[in-house]
Amino acid sequence: MMLKINQDHCLGCGACVIVCPINQQICPEITGGNGPDTTDVIMLVENGIIKLFHPEKCNECLICNTTCPTKAIYHGDK
Numbered sequence: 001m002m003l004k005i006n007q008d009h010c011l012g013c014g015a016c017v018i019v020c021p022i023n024q025q026i027c028p029e030i031t032g033g034n035g036p037d038t039t040d041v042i043m044l045v046e047n048g049i050i051k052l053f054h055p056e057k058c059n060e061c062l063i064c065n066t067t068c069p070t071k072a073i074y075h076g077d078k
Contacts, residue, residue, distance in 0.1 A: 001060060001075040001076065001077065002055055002058075002075065002076060002077070003042065003043075003052060003055035003058045003060075003064075003073070003074075003075060004055075004073070004074055004075065004076045005043075005050050005052065005072055005073050005074075006072045006073075006074070007049060007050075007072070008072075009070040009071070009072035010049055010050050010070065010072040010073070011069065011070060011072070012045055012048040012049050012050060013045075013069065014035065014044075014045040014050070015064075015067045015068060015069070016043065016050065016064035016065075016067055016068055016073045017030065017035065017036065017041070017043055017044050017045060017050065018030050018031070018033060019063050019064060019067045020041075020042055020043070020063065020064055021059075021061060021063065022041075022042055022057050022058065022059060023036060023041040023042055023043070023044075026038065026040050026041050026057075027040070027041055039053045039054075040053070040054065041053060041054065042054050042055060042057050042058055043055070043064075043073075050072075050073065058075075060075055062075070
């Protein structure tokens with residue numbers, strides 16, 4: 001399974017970026033609500049949309065999905 005984003009539903013709120021445990025490990029300052037300052041993270045907001053940088057780092061915990069208000073981020077077939 002691969003992390004995917006339905007851009008038609010994404011609001012660009014960044015909630016998924018902040019709650020992601022892997023992102024928090026890579027870039028601890030996001031736990032304070034700041035955007036990551038590195039593209040080593042799984043995903044981040046760029047120009048108002050979520051962009052995946054390293055979906056292969058995802059451990060499929062689905063916290064991003066349960067946090068997303070529109071369920072725009074999900075796991076699907078590659």
